[in-house]
Amino acid sequence: NTSTRDAGFAAPTASVLTGPMNRKMPTIYFVLPCYNEAEGLEHTAEVLLAKYHSLVNTGEISKASRILFVDDGSKDATWSIIRKLHESDETVFGGVKLSHNRGHQNALLAGLMTALAQGCDAAISMDADLQDDVNAVDEFIRNFKNGDEVVYGVRSARKKDTWFKRNTAEAFYKVFEWMGAETVPDHADYRLMSREALDALSEYHEVNLFLRGIVPTLGYQTSKVYYERGEREAGESKYPLKKMISFAIQGITSFSTKPLSFVTGAGIISILVAVAMFIYVLVSLGFGHAIAGWGSMMISVWLIGGLIMVSLGIVGEYVGKIYMESKHRPRYRIETTL
Numbered sequence: 001n002t003s004t005r006d007a008g009f010a011a012p013t014a015s016v017l018t019g020p021m022n023r024k025m026p027t028i029y030f031v032l033p034c035y036n037e038a039e040g041l042e043h044t045a046e047v048l049l050a051k052y053h054s055l056v057n058t059g060e061i062s063k064a065s066r067i068l069f070v071d072d073g074s075k076d077a078t079w080s081i082i083r084k085l086h087e088s089d090e091t092v093f094g095g096v097k098l099s100h101n102r103g104h105q106n107a108l109l110a111g112l113m114t115a116l117a118q119g120c121d122a123a124i125s126m127d128a129d130l131q132d133d134v135n136a137v138d139e140f141i142r143n144f145k146n147g148d149e150v151v152y153g154v155r156s157a158r159k160k161d162t163w164f165k166r167n168t169a170e171a172f173y174k175v176f177e178w179m180g181a182e183t184v185p186d187h188a189d190y191r192l193m194s195r196e197a198l199d200a201l202s203e204y205h206e207v208n209l210f211l212r213g214i215v216p217t218l219g220y221q222t223s224k225v226y227y228e229r230g231e232r233e234a235g236e237s238k239y240p241l242k243k244m245i246s247f248a249i250q251g252i253t254s255f256s257t258k259p260l261s262f263v264t265g266a267g268i269i270s271i272l273v274a275v276a277m278f279i280y281v282l283v284s285l286g287f288g289h290a291i292a293g294w295g296s297m298m299i300s301v302w303l304i305g306g307l308i309m310v311s312l313g314i315v316g317e318y319v320g321k322i323y324m325e326s327k328h329r330p331r332y333r334i335e336t337t338l
């Protein structure tokens with residue numbers, strides 16, 4: 001029940017504590033970050049509990065498995081519901097309460113690192129709104145038993161998402177790949193990670209966390225499981241447009257420095273244009289034409305000014321990241337653990 005600091009900085013030695021990974025009857029931790037999910041949490045718990053029991057009863061997973069909710073500094077009754085669930089069955093429900101809202105990625109990491117520290121064989125991360133089909137879990141576990149260290153849940157259909165969300169997401173993944181970063185298209189954070197993979201993840205100390213980009217770089221034997229993404233069961237999306245855009249920028253600038261080379265390229269082009277204009281001016285002077293200079297002058301001033309500002313903005317984006325990383329702040333702080 002004591003405060004725990006960001007586990008990433010004090011890598012737990014789970015493997016030392018609990019011996020080798022058990023792939024026969026693994027201890028699975030279901031990790032669900034929750035931010036203001038009070039409305040639908042009880043339903044989510046019910047659905048997961050049924051899944052949990054069916055897996056335990058058929059001997060697919062060990063009784064030591066847990067459903068772990070991470071309260072990401074919610075302002076509603078989320079934590080009291082988690083506490084109630086924990087009291088209703090301590091052998092199934094666990095909870096981690098962050099002291100402050102740190103965002104989906106950090107909350108998820110807090111949950112995964114807790115699962116690792118508790119000695120899980122694998123952790124499955126999913127959203128608290130159950131948009132991702134819980135039944136895919138069976139195949140996740142099957143693949144884990146066959147030796148995969150990471151199993152990605154991939155959305156085969158996004159019929160239930162709005163047209164806007166579908167298309168912006170698709171555009172984002174295209175840009176992300178084009179920028180030279182690795183991702184699994186149509187995979188969000190619904191995935192299974194073995195203890196081995198979690199151990200590897202614990203060594204990533206970046207503050208600007210973008211798990212979808214990090215996990216593919218871990219390597220290992222992986223596989224994909226396709227499922228249909230449904231509608232949010234209750235409450236509304238915690239990812240409004242503004243958050244989606246900042247998440248996208250975060251993802252790109254955390255994984256690629258290509259925008260910097262674009263700026264350099266644009267700068268070179270702009271210099272070439274200036275040289276061409278200079279030659280044009282000289283030539284037309286030679287022919288004795290008067291130059292109506294105002295237009296071209298204003299255009300170039302604005303163009304160059306704009307380019308400089310954009311460049312500074314992009315450079316600033318990276319400098320800001322360096323600043324954040326150099327502080328080595330803990331990415332979350334756990335207030336209570338159940």
Ligand code: UDP
Binds near residue numbers: 107129
């Ligand atoms: N979430 C969180 N912290 C936040 C925002 C969201 O832990 O600051 C959780 C949220 O409770 C949910 C998951 O992250 O379990 C995904 O969020 P959401 O379903 O709102 O996103 P969407 O599915 O609309 O992209």
Ligand code: MG
Binds near residue numbers: 129237
């Ligand atoms: Mg959702």
